[in-house]
Amino acid sequence: MYPYQTVIFDLDGTLLDTLQDLADSTNYALSVHRMPARTLEEVRTFVGNGVGRLIHLAVPEGTPAEEEAACLADFRAHYLLNMENKTAPYPGVPALLEHLQAAGIRTAVVSNKFDGAVKGLCQNYFGDRLPVAIGESQGVARKPAPDTVFRALAELGAEPAGAVYVGDSDVDIATAQNAGLPCISVSWGFRDAGFLSAHGARQIVGSPAELEALLLSPAAVSQ
Known part of the structure; x- marks a missing residue:
């Protein structure tokens, strides 16, 4: 037994x-919205509580809710197409x-x-x-x-x-x-x-x- x-x-x-693919999709979404990129180690600390929380932590503090939601949508779309690149x-x-x-x-x-x-x-x-x-x-x-x-x-x-x-x-x-x-x-x-x-x-x-x-x-x- x-x-x-x-x-x-x-x-x-x-x-x-999955860290590198998560970071790549995070930075893709941030770039679309002209926001600063995040390092791999920063993304490592952001993961674990779902992608909504990941993007909330990745966008600059004070980002309007509607722009954060659009960034999350861009992340999801990119990640679904790229989640096996480096994973x-x-x-x-x-x-x-x-x-x-x-x-x-x-x-x-x-x-x-x-x-x-x-x-x-x-x-x-x-x-x-x-x-x-x-x-x-x-x-x-x-x-x-x-x-x-x-x-x-x-x-x-x-x-x-x-x-x-x-x-x-x-x-x-x-x-x-x-x-x-x-x-x-x-x-x-x-x-x-x-x-x-x-x-x-x-x-x-x-x-x-x-x-x-x-x-x-x-x-x-x-x-």
Whole structure:
């Protein structure tokens, strides 16, 4: 028996390195509106709470709401056409998902990225290794609310008992807590181990191989 029968993953910074494409689309939208570009490291600090929040933080303070909304629309349109230019799975992630599938462990993704992008990226990079992928959509509260986690569990036909949440940010830690799930934080993504520890992470892994050993070890003890 493995320690968990279901694993719910975050997407950006956990399974896929999407930072450069997010930054490129952010700066494209900013340029359309003659706003200053943002550095890659600035964009890294902006991601995690959905693209609306990303653009809100990227535009200059005091930007009128209607112009911010237009900038967001330009970001979305550009990103949908360019979200696979530089994005790639983190090394070891495809093998991790393949081995979880072979072990009979159910997997899903929940993300604050808009739903169309989440489903497209998961299908293109992971196929049936991630049968459920849920992003931000109208009528469903985004993380750290637990709604998308509960929807993923329902679509998998899984119970919260025996499930674990895996993510790379403080938002993910809060999401797991709100859903009543244990959380495994990963330090290879958009936030480092120090940041995660400072925001309440109780279990941190440094590589997909380390995560795989934890998830597939019968001797592992859930926390």
